[in-house]
Amino acid sequence: MLETRGAMQIPGPLVERIQQELDAFAAALPGLRNAVVASIDGFPVAEASGADGRGERLAAMTSSMLALAKAVARELALGEMELLIIEAGEGKVLMLSIPTSTRPLLLMAACTQRSVIGDVLWKARNCSRNIQSACLGS
Numbered sequence: 001m002l003e004t005r006g007a008m009q010i011p012g013p014l015v016e017r018i019q020q021e022l023d024a025f026a027a028a029l030p031g032l033r034n035a036v037v038a039s040i041d042g043f044p045v046a047e048a049s050g051a052d053g054r055g056e057r058l059a060a061m062t063s064s065m066l067a068l069a070k071a072v073a074r075e076l077a078l079g080e081m082e083l084l085i086i087e088a089g090e091g092k093v094l095m096l097s098i099p100t101s102t103r104p105l106l107l108m109a110a111c112t113q114r115s116v117i118g119d120v121l122w123k124a125r126n127c128s129r130n131i132q133s134a135c136l137g138s
Helices: 012-027 055-075 117-137
Strands: 032-039 044-048 083-088 091-098 105-112
Touching: 012 032, 012 044, 012 105, 012 117, 032 055, 044 055, 055 083, 055 091, 055 105, 083 117, 091 117, 105 117
Parallel strands: none
Antiparallel strands: 032 044, 032 105, 083 091, 091 105
16 A cells, blocks of 8 residues: 655555554643644645544645745755744644655644643654654665
8 A cells, every 4th residue: 555645655554654653642742632744745644633634734734834944944044944833822833844865754743732842842753753763664
């Protein structure tokens, strides 16, 4: 089975492993509303929490937001952009690049306002490392 949406085809077993990692990430964050791993071109690879069918829209927005953030970082000569954090009155969103040699991915986590962003970031980076390892093994 191949993930056929987006520019990259991702083998089914790898999609399953990414889903497992995202599910573990979601289970470790009590204030998580939605989480998505997306391809660099904005298609969902895995989703956790939020059974509201927003995965496709959130994946596309994550791709666009991180592309814009990378352009700002490049314009200001800040080096490689790693993450973007949005804080609003009712919650926080963390968007993180997952660099891999073959298929760059993105992680988006939307949490409640009560979530501690440091905890979200720590767990997101661990999830990212686990996904990177899975991609290396595929």
